[in-house]
Amino acid sequence: MQASIHERSPTPDRPGKRPRLEKEGESIGADSLGASHLDSIDIENALTVTASAQQKPKQSKKKTRKIKHVAIEPYSSDDVLYHDIIALLKKERKEPEDEWDSPVPIGTEIELTVSELSSTGDSLSILPAPYRPWTVAVPFALPGERIRARVFRHARLVSYADLVGVESPSDELRDMSLVKCQYFGKCAGCQYQMMSYEDQLKFKKKVVDKAYENFSELLPELVPSALPTIASPKNYGYRTKITPHFDVPPKRRKTGENADKPWDVRIGFGEKGRRAVLDIEECPIATEVLNEALGPIREDVKRRFDTYKKGATLLLRDSLVRPKPDEVEAGSEAMESLTEGFEKHVCITDYHALIRERVGDFLFEYPAGSFFQNNNSVLEPLTAYVREAVLATETLPTHLVDAYCGSGLFSITLSPHFSRVAGVEISKESIEYAKHNAKLNKIPEDKCTFHAGKAEAIFDSVKDFPAAQTVIVVDPPRKGCDLAFLNQLISFGPAAVVYVSCNVHTQARDVGIILKETENKYKLESLRGFDLFPQTAHVESVAILRKL
Template sequence: MKRRRLPLASMKKPRLDDVETPKKQVSKHKKSRAARKRDLNPEPYSPDDVLHRDILQMIGKEAVDKALVDGSAKNSPLQFHDEVELEILSISSGGDGLALAPAPHPPWVVVVPFSLPGEKVRAKVYRSGLMHSLADLVEVVTPNNELRDQSRVQCKYFGTCAGCQYQMLSYETQLGLKRDVVVKAFKNFSDLPESSLPEIGSTIGSPLQYGYRTKITPHFEAPRQSQRQPLDLAEPKPEWLKIGFNKVGTRTTMDIEDCPIATQTIRDALTPMREGIISKIHTYKRGVSLLLRDSLDMSDLASSLDKHVCITDQKAIVREQVGDMSFEYQAGSFFQNNNSVLEPLTTYVKNAIFAHTTVKPTHLVDAYCGAGLFSIMLSPHFEVVTGIELSADSIRFATRNAELNNIPKGKCTFRAGDAANIFATVKSFPPGETVLIIDPPRKGCDDNFIRQLVEFKCNIVVYVSCNVHTQARDIGMILKKMEGHGDGKTYVVESLRGFDLFPQTAHVESVAILRLVSPVT
């Protein structure tokens, strides 16, 4: 008897939290248990999904599966504004403490910001989700004095502002936690066996832990109709007027007068900017997101590279120095927000490319090149460099930056186009001598891009990521797609480690080096 071939959708590997139960016939007006459970699954690779994996690890797949099937996965045993005493057991990938709801409650996780493993805390529940509740930290009853040192905190808003999570920790501890995030990301999202991955290196730190951020974007809401009248500037600012960042766990703006992780140039400019907004707040009919960006003073470059100004116009030109190279870009466009780490980052990438090379790479392709950071910093080490970027404005600045740094015409070129079609533009490059750098947005690479990458088979792939979870997914896809290409060649993940571009926060970026190897004969 000839077997019926199942459609590909039927052959997909189930999600980690799927329950293998026999299908049942149900009324068309009533969803099956499996359908109800699918509806509860968080968006793949989203922050909710990342938290869900932490929850699975904490309370076990069996308990989660049971709750998903019986419909209790969103039935919190804790009520709104319940105040509970908890023991923090671990830290989530998002930097929040995780605890179990106290007995006799069923398995249920409580997420508490600014809390640390080993601490007993009191927290107040304000929202519930899939197998967890979110709670505000009310009090640290028993602190973990080996980790927590409040004297390290340099911001008066820490503990309320959503920007930073780790100011009470030593920098060494912060870097260790960020390495853990990379480890968990590849365990949970790459679908690769542990044997396919190298030992994940320690996270490389930022030279500056405060005063590093070269861009901030505070915001404010427009006044109501009844509030649109000039303020008496001799009186204290009204309570309703808040210019700053979000309060943790909310979309509510809290008033922020200073931000110590920002550069001194930005901090100095924030006060007069706030005063200007306050003086004319009655003229605003819509809320505004402000921009403050640190730039070299382009009017005085001849005498000094130490003089900085704060740019507040989205369309103005910003100039930065990275090592011996200069970069210009539009203030409202993307450029990394921690200048102090950019030279160590690009140097690390360069050293990793040439570390174990038997055939010296001659060609570099920089996908998602932006204003040309990697292309230009690495150009002295390659014969031909091409950058691809969707934004025509970014290409214009990247081309300008190549000229600014006296890179010979023809050696370093930039092309506007979709990175998904990148390999059509570099088909003349010799794959065995070509390095590809990928630095995509948070969503990572699409299937079409990965398919072309696998077909091109460049010698080395450098994957720089601001979202280690989609990076893990993409690298898993690359290695699996290589298995079906017949010639036996495959990529090995040669090295993998985090980079800390945002000290005092839970965020970590990651650099992976993939090298093409031939089958052993």
Template structure:
């Protein structure tokens, strides 16, 4: 997770220039919003396929230069008739694309689509009265998916203002710093009137001054800190709902109701990995040190995370969502860097990872880990690992895992048992009656294929329910780690770990006894989701159940939509298809707007 803030109010940060006074303040009538379970969100109708020209993915849209509304004709450059300005649309499913949908819903789908349909480029033109670096007074209308506020600019042209750290109902003063498509971005200067509807959570420092993070409002890592935790979970449920409305391209009847988001057992002190960073000293300060006997003036070594809305690193001494052992280690690492900063010729990123102490002896295939006899190690006895290549040890239920500190593993250990148990129950529902979409009942899978398996989290934690388990990855290092973890847990005879090729990810499974008609496939890809060749191979393998675990619900919705549509097309003649049985969010990162999502797809005969 990256964070983005200005220096805390400790007197060490640079101060901002005095704010300009407002010339006028105009009240605005806000567009309608729909409260969902008491949580105000922008709303979304099923997306029109043609709302973007050519439905492009990050392509360049050529837009004529907008004509001036003043009476004086614009001056045309010599020798260049009909000069055009190029604008790059955001990559589909990216954070910028999701924000565009938020703005589109907020301003009105018909208005936005109509404006873009004119192809005049006016969606890029901010209202004339809205100038860069101008201060405006606004009433916040809703949250965006990313947890920022969205307000209607009080002018004749519908236009949205995106501002961090404000909540629906707040009356705020903000400073415009960038114009974009149908919206402008602003820095929050002051909250003039607080709305209490989305405040009062444990991290609300107005109500609980000793709680939460003292850098909130400057560091961009935690967007929802003041919001009560039940409302944070509602926001994340709504995020899953909007993702499937916007990006799955499925009829609403094919999308089941989104289940309530599963909360994290820990909302603070849960994060087991952080990566603070720092900039190298500029050349001029090194020269100054030589000329002034080592006295530093005009420069400060800052170690922390990115400022929100401003360039540069913010100095951060502690992170309340990180585990205690990481905060303790960060104090030591900060001193080390500060004492040796002049030896760095470029900036660097620190790695701090929470780990159990190295077991003695280390479990092996001949002497596997036993949860019955292994003691539970209290958090204060954990260690912090800073070497990317050093082994980290982590326990999930009755299993132990080891992986290189610099490799991927989920960063909230407290929710891994609820997550893996949910996946297990979703694969094996209590009875056929619990799955109304599966009629006649789908056969029970006996084999598990864990794709994008990493170091084997799902393959190992779900293994007790299957006769055989296979993990598939294109990363050789991940396969080595997964194989070692299977051996440490005594599962070497039950599991197979294959380093597959992207173009033949399921190759080699058949000779190991795996076939789709008796298998469940777990899919846990990176943020970009799955590519089309993988999804085609998955449809060809035809597993009984697919469980898609995603850290980006927007690309998950795209991929699930593809699987459902393609299965209907390919299975029509032989009478089979996939249905979406359930959708549910998991909160791996409390206090942030991020949500993970689990989709369960079931093979059925028509």
């Protein structure tokens, strides 16, 4: 379908207008998956052609400015998007062109046909002729749709634009009756509520496949196609932790301007494409107890708003009610009888209070402010998948190394199948709780050991582990593994590596390093996405590597 372009004057100044444009490579809002904002247009209404679309297009007076060349940080969402763009423009770009010179000015309103969903969750469209090959990233739009969008910033080979309207929605992919959140289309948190859950899972499989194509530097024949994404048992009401925040306007506080008027208190999440907080009264992807608690917590902040000198982040975390510490001893039978069948959930707001979760038959406790996976409903399938993968060999492994172990999720859930388990984690507090959790689950002290330190330090403590019977589970933060760790892992030479990651792009890089550095002594046996974050563009990826 031939796309047409309507160019408009830049949006005039208006209350709440977009603040300064961010520097290149810097993302805005709570979400770093590109940037966009749906102005005052509700996404449901955006499905009908608005009057402004039929007005005579005006040429923007703003000159196209050359964008400053700023290095894109490798494996950042800008880099991931850039790789998608290069693949998309492959056919269009006959000669190398200036990648930093946008052909459309800021403020231009364009009509586009969406080519694809990028790995970052924004849609990507190619500017139609006579423009030279250039893309436009627009949120909340789907492949095949004809949309109108207003450009608000440029980056390398891409202009970011707000979705102004969907002229012809995708019959195949868009179903607005599925949207459960009144803030969808404005909040930076969710990208996919208008799609069926099956389609979300299919897109996430593509993200895993593309990540290995673009970032592993492996020959295609060494990379299996990703297996279908495993669904989250809950796709709404699953988030066990939310962190709404609020700002206190500094200028007003300084000058006392409007001091007699009530505060405009906004407590919520980042607004898509703005450095602003969107006032949020409920979040349908969060669990029920968190939503029940959110109202009173918001009221309390509003009541005391005068007392805040600066903004703050609130913590709401779902926890099972735990027995009082003086009632029972950790690991005792009394503790078990108190907790068995007693699954009342509460909302915890104190960063230092203990959270209690159940994963299958195991109990976990950890301080509310520390790391734990945020979707409890998918943790049993995830840990079961890892368990089945490590045990799917003729010679059963006997030893497990859990690198980046947090408070012991994989060590503890996999421990019944190993004679020795060693976990390593940089946070001393998490290690303390990994030890506590081993005790809570009655795992003998000499079976599971936990070490506080950098992941690579573990190899000094597992010199007596037989490499041929050892499996290493690796679950690093978004930036992936340090080279020091990968080098040690390679020299140790475990029987299998299970690499779990919330950033499939750094995972692809690290898996590529392991395969290349060992000259293919390992086989990338399988790749599979797990949906820990339904309604969003994020995917958790599990790669299984087996020594040949």
